[in-house]
Amino acid sequence: MRARGVLFAALFAAASPSAVAATDPDADAPSASDVAEDIVVTARRSGAPMWTIATSAGTIILVGEIAAVPKATPWRPERLEGATDRAQRVILGTRAKVSPGDILRLIFRGGGLTKLPKGRVAGDYLTPTQMARLQALETRFDQNYARSNFLMTAFDLLSKRLAFNKDTTDDASDVVRKAARQSKIPMQPVGEVRGEDMLDNLFAAAPETHIACLEAAMAATEAGGDVVTERGRAWTAFDVPAVMANPLEDALGRCWPWTNDGFGPALRQTWVDAITDSAARPGVTLAVVPLRILAEEDGVLDRLARQDLAITGPAWRPSVTPRGASPN
Numbered sequence: 001m002r003a004r005g006v007l008f009a010a011l012f013a014a015a016s017p018s019a020v021a022a023t024d025p026d027a028d029a030p031s032a033s034d035v036a037e038d039i040v041v042t043a044r045r046s047g048a049p050m051w052t053i054a055t056s057a058g059t060i061i062l063v064g065e066i067a068a069v070p071k072a073t074p075w076r077p078e079r080l081e082g083a084t085d086r087a088q089r090v091i092l093g094t095r096a097k098v099s100p101g102d103i104l105r106l107i108f109r110g111g112g113l114t115k116l117p118k119g120r121v122a123g124d125y126l127t128p129t130q131m132a133r134l135q136a137l138e139t140r141f142d143q144n145y146a147r148s149n150f151l152m153t154a155f156d157l158l159s160k161r162l163a164f165n166k167d168t169t170d171d172a173s174d175v176v177r178k179a180a181r182q183s184k185i186p187m188q189p190v191g192e193v194r195g196e197d198m199l200d201n202l203f204a205a206a207p208e209t210h211i212a213c214l215e216a217a218m219a220a221t222e223a224g225g226d227v228v229t230e231r232g233r234a235w236t237a238f239d240v241p242a243v244m245a246n247p248l249e250d251a252l253g254r255c256w257p258w259t260n261d262g263f264g265p266a267l268r269q270t271w272v273d274a275i276t277d278s279a280a281r282p283g284v285t286l287a288v289v290p291l292r293i294l295a296e297e298d299g300v301l302d303r304l305a306r307q308d309l310a311i312t313g314p315a316w317r318p319s320v321t322p323r324g325a326s327p328n
Contacts, residue, residue: 035086036284043083047075047236048172049291051301051313055279058088062275062301062313064291065172066235066243067252068165073232077175084179088186088283091274092173093290094267095189114152116207121146122153125207133218137161150210154217154255162221164228164248173288190287191270202256212259216251223247238314240295253292268293272303279309 036059040052043061053060061083069075084090116122122145123131134153138145141161145153158164170178180187220227227248234242243249253259257267271289278285294300295316305311 039083039086039284039286042079042086043286046077046080046083047073048080049235049238049240049314051294051311051316053275053279053304053309053311055309057280058283058285060275060278061087061284061286062294063172063176063286063288064235064240064294065288066231066249066291067171068168069171069235070228070232071167071169072229073169073236075232075236077170077172080172080175081179084176084185084286085183086284087180087286089278089281089285090176090180090185090187091190091278091285091287092177092187093189093288094191094193094270113203114149115147116149120207122148122150125150125211130211130215130218133222134214137218137221150207150214151205151256154210154213154251157217157221158248158251162225162228162248164220176286176288188274190274191267198257205256209259210256213251213255216247216254220247220251235291240291240314240316241318243291244295244317249292253296258292268300268303271300275300275304276307 040059040061043050043063049064051062051064053062063080116125122134126134134145137143137157143156145156148156177187179185227246231243231246231248234240234246271287271293275287278287289300292299296302297317299316301311301316
């Protein structure tokens with residue numbers, strides 16, 4: 001029962017006085033734009049790819065986050081902490097409202113999530129080529145995935161066999177959340193979703209809807225552990241297209257809930273709406289956004305660019321050069 005609970009959680013970030021100051025307190029005070037630029041520079045030095053949007057009221061910083069940053073990744077989270085300390089507000093990911101009843105439902109109905117429908121096996125859904133690849137992985141890792149739900153098989157391949165979430169450090173959202181709490185910076189989730197709705201959606205998903213997730217997880221596992229470190233290095237090199245093309249990142253982006261017709265589009269539009277609303281707010285807004293939904297085709301950055309906003313930062317796709325493009 002504990003494993004199912006863990007799985008649910010996993011599925012579901014002074015200057016001293018001087019003679020001049022005594023005469024004119026504002027003579028050397030930095031302007032709002034100077035403060036904003038200093039925050040941006042500090043945040044960029046963390047090593048996380050980010051984009052800035054200058055508005056008539058202030059500045060929006062979008063930090064592109066990857067999940068499970070390896071400890072070997074050369075990034076400097078303390079610099080992102082320093083930037084957070086000086087921001088006016090922080091926007092983080094969707095908050096799931098999970099009740100004790102939701103956990104009980106997961107425990108008592110968990111079989112419907114972890115197993116394929118009664119009497120069915122993987123070969124009933126997969127092509128011969130897909131089945132051959134799965135059987136090769138079963139042999140390699142001494143596992144039997146014949147009756148396992150494809151989402152659970154994908155999760156097992158990525159977390160236990162590829163071990164992408166082992167030996168990791170804090171993600172960007174973890175760093176920003178801790179810093180904002182310590183400095184009492186206002187935080188808001190980009191949105192909320194009820195645990196009941198998430199569970200209903202997950203239990204209702206047909207096995208076929210998870211095949212793309214399984215296929216991508218098999219590809220990442222077949223590629224080997226180098227994809228984990230390469231993804232982290234590309235992230236801190238601001239090579240966003242390389243991160244997006246990485247087999248591990250591709251697999252994580254192809255699994256529920258990101259590809260679900262009910263949740264996926266709504267999650268993306270929620271981010272666009274929150275960022276657009278922030279354009280009218282003064283000061284600096286720092287938002288930590290999953291890199292995949294920022295940089296994918298018709299993702300958050302594409303949608304914001306169509307609003308003719310001045311986006312500065314690295315190219316998020318080979319075919320895209322943002323206005324005021326910078327190496328980050």
